[in-house]
Amino acid sequence: MKVLIRNLSRSTTEATILELFQAYGAVQSCSLVMDQKTGGSKGFGFVEMPNPGEAKAAIKRLNAMDLEGSVIRVKKAENKE
Structure with a gap:
């Protein structure tokens, strides 16, 4: 199952x-989406x-968690069609 993580701090790493x-x-x-111009994280x-x-257990437990100062979603x- 593919899981989307949004509202990440720009300093959050894939390892985290x-x-x-x-x-x-x-x-x-596991992959962070990176900005091609700046090379920094786009925050998701x-x-x-x-x-x-x-995956469902992870979604349930991690949604709305504070991670490095940002409340993640x-x-x-x-699926893209």
Whole structure:
């Protein structure tokens, strides 16, 4: 299941997000979306978890959590058609 994480602090790293989600289960991939001009984070990213139950638990526990001074929003990513 692909999970969207929004409202991340610009200083949050992929390693931080990976560690956060690994507490709830296996993580297939983790990526921050970067600004091509500045090279900095755009403030959101994606995590893929192979087990939907673990992904749902992570979403439930991590949504509205304070991470590095920002209240993050975590939800299931919508599929692009």
